[in-house]
Amino acid sequence: MTTNLNQLANAVRFLSIDAVQKANSGHPGMPMGMADVATVLFKEHLNFNPQNPSWVNRDRFILSAGHGSMLLYSLLYLTGYKDFTMDELKNFRQMKSICAGHPEYKKNSGIETTTGPLGQGLGNAVGLAIGEEIYRKKFSSSVVDHKTYAIASDGDLMEGISHEAMSLAGHLKLKNLIVFFDNNKISIDGPTSLSTSDNYKKRFESYGWNYLEVNGHNHRQISNAIKKASKSKKPNIISCKTVIGFGSPNKSGKSSAHGSPLGDEEISLVRKKLKWPHASFEIPENILKNWRKIGEKGITLEKKWLSDLDKKNSKIKKELDLIQNNSNLETLDSLINAEKEKFFKEKPSKATRECSSITIEAVTKLLPEIIGGSADLSGSNNTKTKNSKVISSKNFDGNYIHYGIREHGMAAAMNGLALYGGLIPYGGTFLIFSDYCKPSIRLSALMGLKVIYIFSHDSIGLGEDGPTHQPVEQLAGLRAIPNLNVFRPADINETLECWQVALKSKNTPSAIALSRQKLPYINPSYTKKNKSELGAYVVNTTAQNHLVTLIASGSEVELALLAQKDLKEINIDSKVISMPCQELFNQQSISYKNEIIDKDVPVITIEASSINSWERYSKNNMGIETFGESAPFKEVYQHFNLTSAKIVELAKKIIKK
Numbered sequence: 001m002t003t004n005l006n007q008l009a010n011a012v013r014f015l016s017i018d019a020v021q022k023a024n025s026g027h028p029g030m031p032m033g034m035a036d037v038a039t040v041l042f043k044e045h046l047n048f049n050p051q052n053p054s055w056v057n058r059d060r061f062i063l064s065a066g067h068g069s070m071l072l073y074s075l076l077y078l079t080g081y082k083d084f085t086m087d088e089l090k091n092f093r094q095m096k097s098i099c100a101g102h103p104e105y106k107k108n109s110g111i112e113t114t115t116g117p118l119g120q121g122l123g124n125a126v127g128l129a130i131g132e133e134i135y136r137k138k139f140s141s142s143v144v145d146h147k148t149y150a151i152a153s154d155g156d157l158m159e160g161i162s163h164e165a166m167s168l169a170g171h172l173k174l175k176n177l178i179v180f181f182d183n184n185k186i187s188i189d190g191p192t193s194l195s196t197s198d199n200y201k202k203r204f205e206s207y208g209w210n211y212l213e214v215n216g217h218n219h220r221q222i223s224n225a226i227k228k229a230s231k232s233k234k235p236n237i238i239s240c241k242t243v244i245g246f247g248s249p250n251k252s253g254k255s256s257a258h259g260s261p262l263g264d265e266e267i268s269l270v271r272k273k274l275k276w277p278h279a280s281f282e283i284p285e286n287i288l289k290n291w292r293k294i295g296e297k298g299i300t301l302e303k304k305w306l307s308d309l310d311k312k313n314s315k316i317k318k319e320l321d322l323i324q325n326n327s328n329l330e331t332l333d334s335l336i337n338a339e340k341e342k343f344f345k346e347k348p349s350k351a352t353r354e355c356s357s358i359t360i361e362a363v364t365k366l367l368p369e370i371i372g373g374s375a376d377l378s379g380s381n382n383t384k385t386k387n388s389k390v391i392s393s394k395n396f397d398g399n400y401i402h403y404g405i406r407e408h409g410m411a412a413a414m415n416g417l418a419l420y421g422g423l424i425p426y427g428g429t430f431l432i433f434s435d436y437c438k439p440s441i442r443l444s445a446l447m448g449l450k451v452i453y454i455f456s457h458d459s460i461g462l463g464e465d466g467p468t469h470q471p472v473e474q475l476a477g478l479r480a481i482p483n484l485n486v487f488r489p490a491d492i493n494e495t496l497e498c499w500q501v502a503l504k505s506k507n508t509p510s511a512i513a514l515s516r517q518k519l520p521y522i523n524p525s526y527t528k529k530n531k532s533e534l535g536a537y538v539v540n541t542t543a544q545n546h547l548v549t550l551i552a553s554g555s556e557v558e559l560a561l562l563a564q565k566d567l568k569e570i571n572i573d574s575k576v577i578s579m580p581c582q583e584l585f586n587q588q589s590i591s592y593k594n595e596i597i598d599k600d601v602p603v604i605t606i607e608a609s610s611i612n613s614w615e616r617y618s619k620n621n622m623g624i625e626t627f628g629e630s631a632p633f634k635e636v637y638q639h640f641n642l643t644s645a646k647i648v649e650l651a652k653k654i655i656k657k
């Protein structure tokens with residue numbers, strides 16, 4: 001151990017201890033325990049440039065054990081990231097501070113991503129490592145040659161998602177992924193022996209990982225293990241035996257160090273024990289200088305990388321810019337319009353999952369940065385097209401990932417792919433299993449990532465598979481997530497439009513719900529305008545002074561149009577509105593909303609799903625309030641009163657009032 005490294009690590013420790021104490025809230029134990037590992041990594045191995053946190057070839061560092069966020073903030077301050085000032089450290093966990101409780105992600109700040117929900121960061125790291133391999137293949141290993149590092153705690157590795165993520169990483173042989181396991185054998189309830197007896201070596205080796213073990217306070221061992229891992233042909237996990245709350249005479253090695261401030265008295269004992277006589281938040285000049293020098297190395301690294309890139313053929317540079325900026329999106333509109341015009345003439349009856357497939361096939365030709373996949377339902381989700389090229393451990397020159405039956409892992413990896421930069425991930429499963437993706441979907445939305453979730457088999461319309469597979473509450477649940485656009489297109493025209501919005505959304509993920517069953521073409525006229533972008537639009541009105549408005553989404557637009565015909569036969573005029581995206585409609589101007597939904601006309605909403613999200617538009621909601629039924633889909637619709645006759649009956653009732 002060199003004194004120098006000890007002092008550098010202690011700077012991380014004390015900033016973390018002091019910030020948690022000042023905030024009177026936070027987690028000091030993990031930063032104290034992992035300060036040595038992080039210091040060795042940042043000083044001797046990590047390539048990064050605090051002057052440009054978005055440098056393409058930087059090593060990625062993910063803090064999966066995000067509760068230890070002060071570790072990251074301390075490192076970002078010490079190495080000189082401009083957003084992380086001493087004042088911000090002192091503002092830890094206060095309103096709007098960049099040093100929030102769990103940092104998640106802030107573009108171009110130095111935070112790659114971290115986990116509030118344990119395990120997610122590990123899944124993100126796998127996605128980032130896949131992204132890196134894709135980039136390396138596209139732009140050559142002399143342009144992209146970095147690593148993905150992550151810190152994971154006992155909790156991260158107990159979570160089920162860690163199994164999916166690590167199993168996938170092992171299968172894909174992501175050799176540039178290096179995970180540090182903070183093996184302190186302590187979690188909140190006490191020693192981990194209360195709840196786990198896993199043999200980690202066997203567990204991780206069985207996934208196809210390289211397993212290394214070090215004393216997490218021995219700098220030489222740590223550095224040597226990183227060197228070893230850097231040369232391995234497999235993903236790497238370095239188990240670091242650490243002491244939680246390292247340096248605290250009364251709390252080290254105990255769960256009491258995990259999640260509360262140490263207290264002034266204990267902190268002064270730690271200062272004595274670690275021989276750190278400096279005041280709270282005080283970092284001696286020579287130590288800060290040393291840390292800043294570590295950061296400054298990155299300026300030279302990036303400069304060299306840029307000049308090497310300049311010397312390469314200009315095609316690579318151009319392509320890198322193109323993908324980084326999604327520049328081809330500029331021509332997306334004309335592609336979508338050409339498709340819309342073609343299908344307006346054809347007016348095909350198709351399941352919207354097929355419509356999505358047609359869209360994917362068209363857009364992937366234009367955008368090589370789209371990376372698709374499915375959790376073993378490629379044929380059912382229609383996510384794989386003839387333009388899909390499968391990625392494997394032997395070849396990352398592709399755009400499609402067989403994620404296996406790993407919905408949690410797939411969704412977390414998609415967040416990682418989006419975080420990598422430039423890549424646009426989409427991935428499919430049945431809508432019912434969106435529940436298995438939910439924690440990651442929530443994080444896509446929270447972090448504002450362009451991730452596209454493809455959810456087919458979106459209602460009781462899937463028929464015979466029955467209630468376990470028939471989503472009822474899923475759409476309402478997804479719609480309750482802030483900053484997530486939930487689309488439910490009704491035909492090929494809307495499907496193209498919804499995909500168009502999803503691809504062009506900068507900071508909003510999308511969930512696209514798609515039917516298993518065939519649906520008719522509904523749009524009466526062709527326009528280049530993206531009507532789905534407004535959330536809802538009028539499909540057909542039988543008279544200006546109509547007596548009832550029917551609002552439906554997806555497969556139920558067909559039903560609404562059928563009811564409109566039947567109503568006309570008994571001289572009741574109506575307006576049918578398709579609402580493929582509630583979130584977008586809710587964002588429109590009051591005048592547009594009033595133009596679409598006339599105030600004084602009674603409204604009926606129709607969706608083969610929970611009525612929960614529809615109640616804001618009407619009190620007359622046709623939907624499903626119980627679990628589904630196993631039968632041919634038309635019978636199931638009958639059973640749940642989702643028929644034209646029932647719509648007419650309700651319309652007659654509310655018009656009379």
Ligand SMILES: Cc1ncc(C[n+]2csc(CCOP(=O)(O)OP(=O)(O)O)c2C)c(N)n1
Binds near residue numbers: 067068117156
């Ligand atoms: C999915 C999820 N469940 C529960 C929690 C609450 N939580 C935060 S940290 C933690 C476990 C702490 O143990 P460990 O991961 O070993 O971290 P250490 O105390 O060693 O820093 C728990 C249960 C969480 N953040 N995420």
Ligand SMILES: [Mg+2]
Binds near residue numbers: 153154182184187
């Ligand atoms: Mg622990």
